[in-house]
Amino acid sequence: MATESGHGPTSTEYIQHHLSNLTWGKHPDGHWGIAHGAEEAAQMGFMAINLDSMFWSILLGSLFCFIFWLAARKAHTGVPSGFQNVCESIVEFVDDVIKDSFHGKSDLIGPLSLTIAVWIFLMNFMDLIPVDFLPEALLRWGGIPYQRVVPTTDVNVTMGMSLSVFALMIFYGIKVKGGKGFMAELTMHPFSSDNKIVQAILIPINFFLEIVALISKPLSLGLRLFGNLYAGELIFILIALLPWGLQWVLSVPWAIFHILVIVLQAFIFMMLTIVYLNMAHEQH
Amino acid sequence: MNINLTLIGQAISFAMFVAFCMKFVWPPLIGALRERQATIAEGLASAEKGAQAQEEAEKEAKQLITDAKTQASEIVSQAQRRSNEIVEEAKTTAVTESDKVKASAQAALDQEVISTREGLRGEVSSVAVTAAEKILKREVDPKTHASVLDELIAKI
Numbered sequence: 323m324a325t326e327s328g329h330g331p332t333s334t335e336y337i338q339h340h341l342s343n344l345t346w347g348k349h350p351d352g353h354w355g356i357a358h359g360a361e362e363a364a365q366m367g368f369m370a371i372n373l374d375s376m377f378w379s380i381l382l383g384s385l386f387c388f389i390f391w392l393a394a395r396k397a398h399t400g401v402p403s404g405f406q407n408v409c410e411s412i413v414e415f416v417d418d419v420i421k422d423s424f425h426g427k428s429d430l431i432g433p434l435s436l437t438i439a440v441w442i443f444l445m446n447f448m449d450l451i452p453v454d455f456l457p458e459a460l461l462r463w464g465g466i467p468y469q470r471v472v473p474t475t476d477v478n479v480t481m482g483m484s485l486s487v488f489a490l491m492i493f494y495g496i497k498v499k500g501g502k503g504f505m506a507e508l509t510m511h512p513f514s515s516d517n518k519i520v521q522a523i524l525i526p527i528n529f530f531l532e533i534v535a536l537i538s539k540p541l542s543l544g545l546r547l548f549g550n551l552y553a554g555e556l557i558f559i560l561i562a563l564l565p566w567g568l569q570w571v572l573s574v575p576w577a578i579f580h581i582l583v584i585v586l587q588a589f590i591f592m593m594l595t596i597v598y599l600n601m602a603h604e605q606h
Numbered sequence: 607m608n609i610n611l612t613l614i615g616q617a618i619s620f621a622m623f624v625a626f627c628m629k630f631v632w633p634p635l636i637g638a639l640r641e642r643q644a645t646i647a648e649g650l651a652s653a654e655k656g657a658q659a660q661e662e663a664e665k666e667a668k669q670l671i672t673d674a675k676t677q678a679s680e681i682v683s684q685a686q687r688r689s690n691e692i693v694e695e696a697k698t699t700a701v702t703e704s705d706k707v708k709a710s711a712q713a714a715l716d717q718e719v720i721s722t723r724e725g726l727r728g729e730v731s732s733v734a735v736t737a738a739e740k741i742l743k744r745e746v747d748p749k750t751h752a753s754v755l756d757e758l759i760a761k762i
Contacts, residue, residue, distance in 0.1 A: 325650075325693040333673070341610075345610070346609075347610065355635035363608055364608055366608070366610065367608070368609065368610050368611065369610070370608070370610040370611060370612075371610060371611040372610065372611050372614060373678075375612050375616070376612060376615050376619075378724070379619060379621050381617055381622075381624075386623065387623055387627065387630075387631070388745065390627065390631040390635070391626075391630050391631055393631075393635060394630060394632075394633075394635045395634070397634045397635050397637070397638035398638060399638055399641040399642045400642075401646055410637065410638070410639060413632070413635045413636060413639065414639055417636060417639070429628065430624070430628065432628075432632045432636065433624055433627035433631065433632040433662065434624050434627075434628075434726075436627055436631070436632060437620070437623050437624045437626060437627045441620075441623060441740065473616075476612060477609070478609060478610060478612035478613040478615075478616060479613075479616045481609070481611065481613055481618060482613045482614065482615070482616030482617040483617070483620050485613070485617060485618050486617045486621065532639045557693050591726040599708045606724060
């Protein structure tokens with residue numbers, strides 16, 4: 323929504339508005355309520371929740387569960403119908419990736435990967451809805467001042483998922499290798515020596531290197547998804563600042579390109595989750 | 607872009623969706639897929655088996671047809687030979703029969719000729735005698751001249 327005249331917000335205000343979550347939390351003066359602007363949201367600190375991110379992510383997650391539950395309820399061994407076929411193809415695709423990349427045995431990895439792939443795809447897909455449709459509608463008819471409809475452009479959402487994966491990595495690492503084996507993996511690589519004194523010196527170095535490698539996994543996992551979608555969203559917002567007759571010149575190619583990005587990012591998140599959990603399951 | 611409770615909220619909903627998927631979505635779908643895979647593999651195997659059986663049956667049928675053809679041609683040639691034989695036989699029989707008929711007819715004819723000749727001889731002799739009687743104008747005793755007359759008759 324381009325606005326050059328004095329009636330609407332300036333470009334900066336427009337961009338800031340579009341990048342502000344609907345945050346509900348504890349104001350510094352003690353009462354709970356919605357933050358107006360980025361500053362108030364920042365002052366709330368950790369004790370706040372982004373209502374829009376939570377709403378859309380839970381809505382889309384429920385949609386995913388509902389769709390696949392419908393397919394699973396009618397699952398049979400005969401010839402599948404169109405809808406059934408789509409769901410089964412996705413499940414089979416995920417299953418094939420797992421078979422290729424995951425060599426342990428786990429009942430969790432399948433549902434986990436499927437949930438990640440489809441849920442993240444659905445959340446990313448919100449990016450293709452023109453940036454002003456839902457926020458403007460909610461503002462006019464619902465009086466909701468801030469709205470970001472793409473949950474994966476919220477770093478809390480992506481980090482929430484990647485930290486969950488991280489927790490699973492640690493859990494399975496300790497479960498499969500034992501506490502001792504898990505610690506050995508952190509301290510005995512990549513440098514090792516037969517000499518015990520040299521080894522003792524090497525342990526802190528190894529630990530430092532390994533802990534950086536370990537922590538970088540969930541960080542890169544979450545921030546990669548967030549960064550891609552945030553940047554994509556920002557470009558859409560910038561395109562929306564063009565005169566309305568010209569927007570399609572840029573927004574159409576960018577949206578088409580983004581179809582690739584949203585699928586690819588969902589796939590990468592799923593793939594890396596499988597790879598990381600496979601590493602956690604592997605004995606050295 | 608503040609880290610806040612959304613992080614934990616997302617982690618909780620993530621766990622819930624994964625749990626739902628693990629309980630109600632993944633097992634039935636993957637079970638159906640595996641089962642269908644097995645069914646299809648079975649179907650393909652049996653189709654291959656069927657094709658093999660058909661091939662064998664075709665080969666057998668071909669063999670049967672060839673055998674039947676040879677047999678039929680054998681039978682036909684046999685029949686041909688037999689019919690030829692029958693015709694030959696009939697011909698021979700007919701010829702023999704006709705010869706026989708001819709022979710008997712000839713015999714009857716001969717008989718007739720002989721008897722006619724015999725009759726003629728008798729008549730000729732009586733005619734000759736009468737003629738001689740008339741020529742000699744005298745009575746001739748037939749009994750006395752019988753031997754002469756017999757000689758004459760034999761010469762005719």
